[in-house]
Amino acid sequence: MSDFYTLAVESSCDETSAAILNHQKVVALVTATQAVHEQYGGVVPELASRAHQSNIVPVVSAVFQKANLTLQDMHLLAVTEGPGLMGALHVGVAFMKSLSMASGKPLVGVNHMKGHVLAHCIQGQYEKEIQFPFACLTVSGGHTQIVLVETSTDLKVVSTTLDDAAGEALDKGAKLLGLPYPGGPMVDRLSKEGNPKAFAFAVPKKKDNDFSFSGLKTSLLYFIQAQTKTNPNFIQENIHDLCASYQNAVVQYLMDQFFRIVKEYNVKDIALAGGVSANSLLRSEFQKRGVEKGYQTFIPQFEYCTDNAAMIGISGYFEYLKNPVARNIVPKPRMAI
Ligand code: KG4
Ligand code: ZN
Numbered sequence: 001m002s003d004f005y006t007l008a009v010e011s012s013c014d015e016t017s018a019a020i021l022n023h024q025k026v027v028a029l030v031t032a033t034q035a036v037h038e039q040y041g042g043v044v045p046e047l048a049s050r051a052h053q054s055n056i057v058p059v060v061s062a063v064f065q066k067a068n069l070t071l072q073d074m075h076l077l078a079v080t081e082g083p084g085l086m087g088a089l090h091v092g093v094a095f096m097k098s099l100s101m102a103s104g105k106p107l108v109g110v111n112h113m114k115g116h117v118l119a120h121c122i123q124g125q126y127e128k129e130i131q132f133p134f135a136c137l138t139v140s141g142g143h144t145q146i147v148l149v150e151t152s153t154d155l156k157v158v159s160t161t162l163d164d165a166a167g168e169a170l171d172k173g174a175k176l177l178g179l180p181y182p183g184g185p186m187v188d189r190l191s192k193e194g195n196p197k198a199f200a201f202a203v204p205k206k207k208d209n210d211f212s213f214s215g216l217k218t219s220l221l222y223f224i225q226a227q228t229k230t231n232p233n234f235i236q237e238n239i240h241d242l243c244a245s246y247q248n249a250v251v252q253y254l255m256d257q258f259f260r261i262v263k264e265y266n267v268k269d270i271a272l273a274g275g276v277s278a279n280s281l282l283r284s285e286f287q288k289r290g291v292e293k294g295y296q297t298f299i300p301q302f303e304y305c306t307d308n309a310a311m312i313g314i315s316g317y318f319e320y321l322k323n324p325v326a327r328n329i330v331p332k333p334r335m336a337i
Contacts, residue, residue, distance in 0.1 A: 005069060006076040006320075007099075008313030009060065011092030012084025012112045013141070014043045016055035018063040019309035020074075021317060024123040026310045028066035029303060030059050041181045042171075049087030056095050063309075071103050078316025081109030082335030083142070089331035097329065108316040109329035113138060113337050114155055115311035116273040117147050119304045122314050130298050135267045137258045139282070140274030141167035141182065144211045144254075146261055147337065152318040157337050159261050161211040166254060167276045169213035173220050173246050177235055187243045188279050194244025196281075199223065201246060203253040209261055216253070220246055251281045259289055271298040275306045 003022055010017040017031040034051040037043045064070060079096035082089060093109075100107035117136045123129065132152070138145045144166045146159035164172065167184055174183020179190075202219040204212045224242070227234040235242065262270060272286050283299050290297035304310060 003073075004076070004317075005074045006078055006313045006317050007060075007063070007071070007074045008078040008110070008309040008316055009056070009092045009096050010080045010112070010115070010307055010309040010312045011052045011056065011088050012080045012082070013088060013307060014048050014051075015307040016052050016059050017307065017309035018060045019313045020063055020067040020069060021122075021310065021313040024121060024314060024317065026122055026124070026313070027069070028063050029308060029310045030062045030066060031303070031308055032059050038181055041175060043085070045085045045087055048085055049091055052088055052091035056091060060095075071099065071105070074103070074105050076316060076320050077105050077107040078110050078312050078320075079107065079329065080112045080115065080312050081329055082111065082332030084112055084331075084333060086331055086333045089333065093329055093331050106320065106324065106326055107329060108319050109327075110312045110315045110319065111335055111337055112307075112312070113143060113145065113147075115315045116140065117149060117155060117271070118152065118315045118318065119273060119300050119308075119311035120271045120298050121152060121318070122304060122310055125301055125304065126298060128296070130269050130271060130296075133265075133267050134269035134271055134298070135262045135265055136271040136273050137254065137286075138273040139166040139254065139276035141165060141171065141184075141276075143274065144213075145337075146258060148265055148267070153322045155337050158265070159209045159211065159257070161213060164213040164217065166211070166213065166250060167274070169217055169250055170247070170276065170279075172217050173250075174243075176217070176221055176224060177239065177242055184276060184279065187247050188281070190240050191244040191247045191281065194240030194242070196244040196248035198238070198241035199245040201249040203249055211254075211257060213250070216246075216249055247279070247281055251279065251285055254282065255285050255289055259293060268296055269298060270295045271300075273300065273305070277305045278302055
């Protein structure tokens with residue numbers, strides 16, 4: 001098979017990332033994370049756009065260097081079109097439009113959430129490749145979705161969140177515990193020395209097919225407010241147990257919902273995607289319950305869990321194979337799958 005190179009760029013939130021793929025294989029991936037937001041306790045959109053502007057040229061140059069290829073070698077360009085922060089998306093879209101105009105190479109716009117799901121189709125990461133149809137639980141800072149993937153271009157959201165996303169619930173919970181942003185990875189680390197059954201937090205009733213996380217966060221807030229009234233050091237003295245119990249509530253709720261809903265669909269392969277799939281408890285629970293129920297489970301490598309351009313490259317490649325017609329690409333902050 002002759003080579004088919006795709007250059008992809010992702011800039012929807014706080015990661016500036018570029019990747020080069022050859023068909024479905026990643027040749028090189030370079031991701032610059034923006035540390036500037038830490039001091040503000042969340043992503044500051046204007047600062048994200050500025051950081052993308054200064055990162056994008058060095059990141060794209062680095063990916064060409066790493067792959068030992070040039071723009072002339074590319075067959076296709078792909079960029080995240082949405083959803084995401086307007087200013088952040090603009091930087092990637094404007095940059096890739098310019099590259100496309102200057103080089104005459106075709107450009108495709110990619111949905112970021114499709115990207116998270118289709119990252120499983122990147123070849124070389126699993127011993128056995130994922131098969132369609134499959135079901136994917138996407139858990140990130142902004143989204144919680146169960147996606148039914150019929151083919152590489154036919155994706156259907158069958159469940160979503162009514163309020164906070166799973167990652168948001170972890171980040172906001174961490175903030176209540178006085179932990180720095182983003183709290184998810186820190187909660188994961190501190191939980192390792194805590195008791196997941198030390199405290200109980202309220203999770204929603206499991207009859208609806210959509211998720212809801214805002215009650216869980218409020219339950220943590222009321223609990224620590226009550227406890228710190230009698231012991232001002234309650235959080236510091238119990239931080240490991242608090243993290244472990246809160247994380248456990250989020251993960252068990254996610255898993256109960258996912259496995260109950262996915263039973264309704266005829267799939268053999270199930271997958272995890274998005275930044276929260278880096279969580280160690282979620283990974284082990286997904287694996288354990290999946291195997292118990294007879295599914296083949298797919299959990300991406302860490303670099304393909306969080307925001308990255310390789311997932312944009314694979315989705316753009318599939319999109320282009322199906323419909324190689326050029327269309328105007330504009331940032332779509334609220335783009336749906
Ligand atoms: O997909 P992602 O990189 O960005 C988008 O939101 O699109 O996901 C980021 C989210 C954040 O909420 C972060 O706290 C969470 O993923 N996260 C984790 C872990 N690593 C990242 N949450 C729990 N445990 C982790 N190890
Ligand atoms: Zn994401």
